[in-house]
Amino acid sequence: MPPVGTETNPLRVAIVGSGPAAFYAADHLLKHDGLHVEIDMFERLPIPYGLVRSGVAPDHHKIKSVTKKFAEVASNPRFRFYGYVEFGKDVDLSDLRRHYHQILYATGAQTDKRMGIPGEELNGSHAATEFVGWYNGHPDYRDRQFDLSQERVAIVGVGNVAVDVARILCLTPDELAVTDIASHALAALRKSRVKEVYLLGRRGPAQAAFTNPEIKELGNLAGADAIVLPEEAQLDDVSRAALEASDDRATRKKVEILQAYAAREPAGKSRQLTIRFLVSPVELIGNAAGQVVAIRLVKNALQATAAGTLSPIATDSVEELPAGLVFRSVGYRGAALPGVPFNERWGVILNEKGRVMDPETQRSVVGEYCSGWIKRGPTGVIGTNKSDSVETVNCMLEDLAEGSILHPSAPQASKMEELVRKHQPRYLSFADWLRLDEIEVNNGRAQGRPREKFTRIEDMLAAAGR
Amino acid sequence: MKIESILATKSSNVVTVRPDLSLKEAVDLMAEHNIGALIVVDEAGRPIGIISERDIIREAARTEAVFDLTVSRVMTKELITASPEDDLETVLQTMTARHFRHLPVMDRERLIGVLTIREVVEAQLDRWQGEVDTLQTQISEGQV
Numbered sequence: 001m002p003p004v005g006t007e008t009n010p011l012r013v014a015i016v017g018s019g020p021a022a023f024y025a026a027d028h029l030l031k032h033d034g035l036h037v038e039i040d041m042f043e044r045l046p047i048p049y050g051l052v053r054s055g056v057a058p059d060h061h062k063i064k065s066v067t068k069k070f071a072e073v074a075s076n077p078r079f080r081f082y083g084y085v086e087f088g089k090d091v092d093l094s095d096l097r098r099h100y101h102q103i104l105y106a107t108g109a110q111t112d113k114r115m116g117i118p119g120e121e122l123n124g125s126h127a128a129t130e131f132v133g134w135y136n137g138h139p140d141y142r143d144r145q146f147d148l149s150q151e152r153v154a155i156v157g158v159g160n161v162a163v164d165v166a167r168i169l170c171l172t173p174d175e176l177a178v179t180d181i182a183s184h185a186l187a188a189l190r191k192s193r194v195k196e197v198y199l200l201g202r203r204g205p206a207q208a209a210f211t212n213p214e215i216k217e218l219g220n221l222a223g224a225d226a227i228v229l230p231e232e233a234q235l236d237d238v239s240r241a242a243l244e245a246s247d248d249r250a251t252r253k254k255v256e257i258l259q260a261y262a263a264r265e266p267a268g269k270s271r272q273l274t275i276r277f278l279v280s281p282v283e284l285i286g287n288a289a290g291q292v293v294a295i296r297l298v299k300n301a302l303q304a305t306a307a308g309t310l311s312p313i314a315t316d317s318v319e320e321l322p323a324g325l326v327f328r329s330v331g332y333r334g335a336a337l338p339g340v341p342f343n344e345r346w347g348v349i350l351n352e353k354g355r356v357m358d359p360e361t362q363r364s365v366v367g368e369y370c371s372g373w374i375k376r377g378p379t380g381v382i383g384t385n386k387s388d389s390v391e392t393v394n395c396m397l398e399d400l401a402e403g404s405i406l407h408p409s410a411p412q413a414s415k416m417e418e419l420v421r422k423h424q425p426r427y428l429s430f431a432d433w434l435r436l437d438e439i440e441v442n443n444g445r446a447q448g449r450p451r452e453k454f455t456r457i458e459d460m461l462a463a464a465g466r
Numbered sequence: 467m468k469i470e471s472i473l474a475t476k477s478s479n480v481v482t483v484r485p486d487l488s489l490k491e492a493v494d495l496m497a498e499h500n501i502g503a504l505i506v507v508d509e510a511g512r513p514i515g516i517i518s519e520r521d522i523i524r525e526a527a528r529t530e531a532v533f534d535l536t537v538s539r540v541m542t543k544e545l546i547t548a549s550p551e552d553d554l555e556t557v558l559q560t561m562t563a564r565h566f567r568h569l570p571v572m573d574r575e576r577l578i579g580v581l582t583i584r585e586v587v588e589a590q591l592d593r594w595q596g597e598v599d600t601l602q603t604q605i606s607e608g609q610v
Contacts, residue, residue: 063600065607207553246559307548307569308560345573346474353475362479376471383603384596 004101005400010036010078012411013396014096016087016337017106018043019050020382021372023070025104025389030076032397038078038413040100044086045139046428046460047436048074050108052382053453054138057164058179059171061450066382074430080413082420083428084461088338090424099416101405102367102396105337105349105356106389109373113331115156119284120328123147124292128155128165128329135168135189137182137455148192150324154295156281157329158201159209165327167217169197170224170273180450197224197273198321202280202300202312205232205258206239212254219261224271226261232277233262238302238310278302279319280312284326294322332378341365349374354392355399367406369396426466436463469557470550472589473571473579480570480577482507485514485538489525492517492537503568505577506541513570513577515541520567547572548581554593558586 005011013029015022018041026039047053049067056063074081085091087107096103112127114120124147133141153169155162168176173190181189201208205228208215219226235243235255243251258275266272276297283296297319300312333347341350341359349370350357356368371392372385380388399405410416420427428436436454444451454460483492483504492504496519506515517537525540526532547570548557561569561583569586571579 062604066600066603068607069603242556248555305549305552306546307552308556309549309552310556311551343474345578346470348474351475352477357477362477375475377474379467379471380593380596381600382596383599383601384593386599387592387595 004405005035005037007036009411010038011102011400011405012100012408012413013037013039013102013104014100015039015041015104015106017041017050017108017372017374018048018081018083019106019108019372019385020052020066020070021108021375021385021389022050022104022106023073024386025106025371025393026079027069027073028390028393029396030073030078032393035397036078038080040080040082040413040416042082042085042087042091044084044089046084046457046464047433047454048081048083048430054133054136056136056382057132057168058136058181059167059175061179063382064180071434079430081428081430081433083433084457085420085424085427091420093339095419097367097406097408098410099408099419100367101408101411102369102400103406104392104396105340105368105370105374106372107334107337107374109332109334109347109378111333111335111347112328113333115281115328115330117281117283119286119292122284122286122292123290124150124324125284125326125328128157128161128327129332131165131327132161135181135185137185137453139455139457139460142182142184142455146188147325148188148194151193151195152198152321152323153194153196153325153327154198154200154321154323155327155329156200156295158199158275159329160211160214162199162327162329163210163214163218165329166197166199166273167221169194170221170271172223175222177447178449180444180453182453182455184455194325195271197271198323199273199275200279200281200295200297201275201277203310204236204239204277204302205255206235206243206251207302207310208254208277212250212257215254215257218273218275219257221269221273223269224273225266225269227266227272227274228258228262229274229276230262233259236302238304242304242308242310278312280314282314282318285320291324292326293324294320295326296320332373334374334377340368346377348377351375354388354395366399366404426461428460428464428466432464436460439463467554467589467593468550469548469552469554469571469581469586469589472554472581472585473550476579476585478578480505480580482511482513482577483517483537485536485541487537488533489522489535489537489540490533493522493533502582503580504537505570505580506537507577511577512575513545513547513572515543515545516568516570517541518568545570549573550578554586554589557581558590561586
């Protein structure tokens with residue numbers, strides 16, 4: 001038998017998930033000189049691309065152009081896509097071990113963290129990710145209801161998801177109508193009565209997670225004035241000292257932009273987007289009907305940790321902010337996969353540099369790897385997954401060179417296809433996705449939009465003839 | 467970005483040493499685990515210092531029989547620790563400014579890891595490289 005990774009005995013790799021980390025890993029494996037590899041990618045939805053499709057905001061169309069690169073990867077004849085095939089349901093770990101030398105998990109981190117405060121379960125309190133999935137047409141969130149008849153909305157957090165949610169709530173129907181936002185969300189947002197949106201940051205302007213382009217974008221919205229309270233735009237003593245001691249020009253610029261927003265008069269646009277700092281929610285207040293009506297906030301001060309980070313500590317000062325709709329965006333975690341060791345502390349697969357680790361032996365599990373958010377947690381931009389996946393793939397290649405791989409009893413591609421056909425006869429190929437893609441783009445073009453998304457699994461399957 | 471992202475992809479096993487061990491034993495441990503520093507812990511497992519290869523070299527320049535000394539004689543007693551919630555950039559600044567190559571990470575009272583300056587710099591470089599790659603893709607694939 002020739003060695004694994006040669007023409008007559010290719011390395012067979014299963015990738016679970018089809019977002020950026022999955023495609024970057026596939027790309028790096030397929031480009032590796034002298035390696036003959038066959039990749040099967042499994043996705044529980046019928047269609048690929050993970051958060052590029054269901055996470056990136058609809059008005060950030062350029063960011064989605066990375067899918068062209070992923071489609072190029074998928075065009076390699078040694079790559080195969082199995083859409084609508086769920087790991088743990090349609091195929092399980094024992095199936096993959098019988099058919100592949102290596103298994104890579106790239107399933108992301110879609111579970112949101114709770115705030116852990118009273119009132120979080122009230123009607124009108126939601127995870128920001130549910131709203132993001134809803135407006136981006138993710139089938140899991142297609143039928144969620146958000147009460148956009150409310151006039152005041154509070155978003156807890158100032159990371160990029162929080163900023164996206166605030167911006168989508170503040171864009172005008174005309175601005176939204178030229179994006180690939182899901183049609184049901186566009187229709188609902190056209191009727192939105194939201195007038196005031198609050199972004200709530202627990203630290204100060206210098207520590208806010210959003211980037212300068214993001215914050216500039218908020219200041220240039222056609223239908224909403226960006227407002228910063230003058231007293232919150234001023235740096236506290238510890239922040240000022242820390243900023244003066246560093247040569248961080250980006251943060252200085254960010255503070256300048258926010259202070260400029262605080263200094264300018266609102267132009268009287270139909271909506272107001274207020275960015276608050278140094279406040280943490282301590283309770284959601286409801287009415288007799290169980291509907292959230294306000295959020296109780298405690299003012300924070302900043303204190304340096306031993307390692308220098310300025311972290312918030314609550315003061316005695318409390319205020320109530322009326323809000324009929326609350327979105328939390330305070331962090332995300334991955335979900336455990338059946339049979340795969342999980343690190344509860346960080347909400348990731350237990351791993352070292354992408355090698356899945358056995359919690360008992362503290363040794364790596366032969367043939368199992370992870371990359372992306374399920375490996376390192378939800379951090380970075382799309383491109384961050386490239387170096388992350390390269391690190392994991394390099395571990396896979398090292399292990400292959402040392403013969404530390406699985407020894408599947410049925411490594412032939414046809415055998416796996418037989419199994420998938422048996423367990424999920426309605427699976428979609430990448431060619432099926434390309435047809436769906438074309439339909440979406442054509443349907444969108446007729447309305448002057450980049451695409452009109454399928455948002456129900458049955459519609460996707462029907463369009464693909466399943 | 468918080469430093470917990472670095473900790474998420476590395477072993478949580480921290481190699482520790484007791485203060486009454488000899489430097490020879492400490493050096494053997496460092497060689498065995500291929501690491502440049504050990505966290506010194508008391509009987510209850512609480513960190514009370516750190517001993518690095520630099521500490522040992524400095525002492526070796528002064529003392530002929532350096533290996534016979536105890537860890538407690540040579541270790542750095544003023545231990546600065548980080549928490550998983552600390553910002554990557556701040557930690558990088560602190561380690562650079564204070565010439566730390568190793569930074570123990572505590573979760574409340576528990577020692578959960580040691581970050582090296584190399585890991586912190588690599589994480590920062592990966593972060594920037596990720597932004598560069600994202601922008602390059604938008605330029606080459608998008609309609610810019």
